[in-house]
Amino acid sequence: MTQDTVRAVVRGVGHYLPARVVPNSEFEKTLDTTDEWIKARSGIERRNFAAEGETTSQMAAAAAKNALKMAGLEASDIDALIVATSTPDLTFPSAATMVQAALGMKSGFAFDIQAVCAGFVFALANANALVISGQAERVLVIGAETFSRIMDWTDRGTCVLFGDGAGALIIERSTGDGTKADRGILATDLNSDGSYRDILYVDGGVNAPGAGKLRMEGKEVFRHAVEKLAATAHTAMAKCDVTADDVAWVVPHQANLRIIKATATKMGLPMERVVVTVPDHGNTSAASIPLALSVGVERGQIKAGDLLVTEAIGGGLAWGSVVLRW
Numbered sequence: 001m002t003q004d005t006v007r008a009v010v011r012g013v014g015h016y017l018p019a020r021v022v023p024n025s026e027f028e029k030t031l032d033t034t035d036e037w038i039k040a041r042s043g044i045e046r047r048n049f050a051a052e053g054e055t056t057s058q059m060a061a062a063a064a065k066n067a068l069k070m071a072g073l074e075a076s077d078i079d080a081l082i083v084a085t086s087t088p089d090l091t092f093p094s095a096a097t098m099v100q101a102a103l104g105m106k107s108g109f110a111f112d113i114q115a116v117c118a119g120f121v122f123a124l125a126n127a128n129a130l131v132i133s134g135q136a137e138r139v140l141v142i143g144a145e146t147f148s149r150i151m152d153w154t155d156r157g158t159c160v161l162f163g164d165g166a167g168a169l170i171i172e173r174s175t176g177d178g179t180k181a182d183r184g185i186l187a188t189d190l191n192s193d194g195s196y197r198d199i200l201y202v203d204g205g206v207n208a209p210g211a212g213k214l215r216m217e218g219k220e221v222f223r224h225a226v227e228k229l230a231a232t233a234h235t236a237m238a239k240c241d242v243t244a245d246d247v248a249w250v251v252p253h254q255a256n257l258r259i260i261k262a263t264a265t266k267m268g269l270p271m272e273r274v275v276v277t278v279p280d281h282g283n284t285s286a287a288s289i290p291l292a293l294s295v296g297v298e299r300g301q302i303k304a305g306d307l308l309v310t311e312a313i314g315g316g317l318a319w320g321s322v323v324l325r326w
């Protein structure tokens with residue numbers, strides 16, 4: 001590699017959570033469940049639900065504004081905007097174009113990416129490609145979801161796991177030495193296998209009756225998650241020649257505390273080096289990694305120069321990882 005290796009470096013991060021906080025105890029009123037059962041099964045203690053009329057694009061725009069503020073940038077400084085979501089406001093137009101309008105962006109381009117819980121990783125990998133190829137200097141990447149709108153409130157195995165929210169990350173073109181010491185995105189790894197569709201899906205859509213509800217075979221998802229998350233993380237780390245010893249923080253998809261712990265063990269990393277937000281937010285699908293990144297910065301955990309590994313898996317199945325230096 002040469003002295004002028006193009007890197008996509010993080011310029012800013014931000015998040016948004018809806019005002020309504022729903023503790024586990026609220027589910028005890030309508031379901032055969034308890035706070036203890038939910039915590040033991042998932043590690044989740046509370047989550048946020050969007051207010052009536054509050055949409056995915058509105059939450060995405062709020063997170064984006066916070067990221068722009070942290071970066072000291074205006075919407076006009078952004079060349080491309082990507083929203084990762086499985087719960088857009090409408091079938092079309094994209095949530096991203098709605099966010100573009102909400103931010104007052106009159107130039108650039110915007111589009112959605114749908115890879116369910118792996119959506120942000122897929123969006124970040126694509127944003128990185130836009131920067132490296134020269135199609136965009138600066139990209140705003142957002143994960144936003146209103147999963148509360150696709151829950152079956154009679155299914156205690158799923159409806160207690162998910163929450164709503166949004167997180168945003170701004171990356172911009174920079175140059176590095178082409179080594180693993182560079183700031184920015186160092187490696188990405190994306191995967192999918194459509195043969196596993198039936199273990200995690202929504203039973204509705206444009207060609208089905210109604211918007212549908214989320215359906216999941218929890219044990220099967222858990223088994224695939226631990227194996228595939230550790231594998232994709234190791235693949236991405238090998239691409240940029242880093243080891244577990246180099247990693248300051250793993251920022252995983254916040255689906256389930258047991259999955260997070262089992263994956264960290266497989267990666268050879270202690271939980272002290274894992275950013276965990278799932279007790280407070282539940283599984284916010286594509287929003288969970290950018291939300292965790294923003295909270296990790298807010299807590300003072302993630303600092304400039306830290307090497308991070310993010311990994312996620314979602315319906316599809318789709319899974320992947322990104323290695324970046326903050």
